[in-house]
Every structure is written in C-alpha cells, then in structure tokens.
Amino acid sequence: MPSKVGYHWHLRRLMAEAGMFATTDLVPLLADRGVRLSREQVYRLVVRVPERLNLTTLAALCDILDCSPAQLIEPYAGMSAVPRRDAATSSPPARPRRARVARLPSP
Numbered sequence: 001m002p003s004k005v006g007y008h009w010h011l012r013r014l015m016a017e018a019g020m021f022a023t024t025d026l027v028p029l030l031a032d033r034g035v036r037l038s039r040e041q042v043y044r045l046v047v048r049v050p051e052r053l054n055l056t057t058l059a060a061l062c063d064i065l066d067c068s069p070a071q072l073i074e075p076y077a078g079m080s081a082v083p084r085r086d087a088a089t090s091s092p093p094a095r096p097r098r099a100r101v102a103r104l105p106s107p
Contacts, residue, residue: 007073009050009072010072010074011065014067014071014072024042030064033060033063034060035056035057
C-alpha cells in the first residue's frame, strides 16, 4: 500500500504558547525581519497548512517564536486512504441497488 507523506503545521499552537493570540501580532514582527506580508497573507499562514513556504519566512517565524523548524513543522508518513486492490484475488466492488418505493395502502 502506498504511503501518504504530509506534515502538521504548529504555528497557531506556538503563537499561543508565546502569548500571541491575534494573527495581526505577527505582521510587524515579520516586517522587522524583512518579511513583508499583508494581514490576509499572515492570517492564511496561521489558520491553514501552507503548501509552500519561503525559507526566509520560516527562519523569521522560528526567530519570532524562538523555536526550531522541527517544532513548527512535524512531518508524518502514513498509509494512504485508498487501498490498492490485487487484480488477481479481488473482485470489483458491488454496485448499489436502486431503491424501490412502495406505495402506501389508501385509507
């Protein structure tokens, strides 16, 4: 079975541990380190798992939060959600049956 590789993004938790509860708290701190992001970009960075991340931004976040990249990004590898079928030993899944609606007897 193929494995799925991903990561957990711990920015929000690390911000809370540092006493920062508003995403806008990061905007001036990032700007001080040369990373210019809008409020909306910082909001998305905090509340979503980023698909891409600039290394300068990563270094600035680690400096702000006094953490390592390993504390911010936790990689994982697990089994994929879709199991592979062995063509020789398994049959295709059964198709669902169409529902039949019975009429109620008239009173």
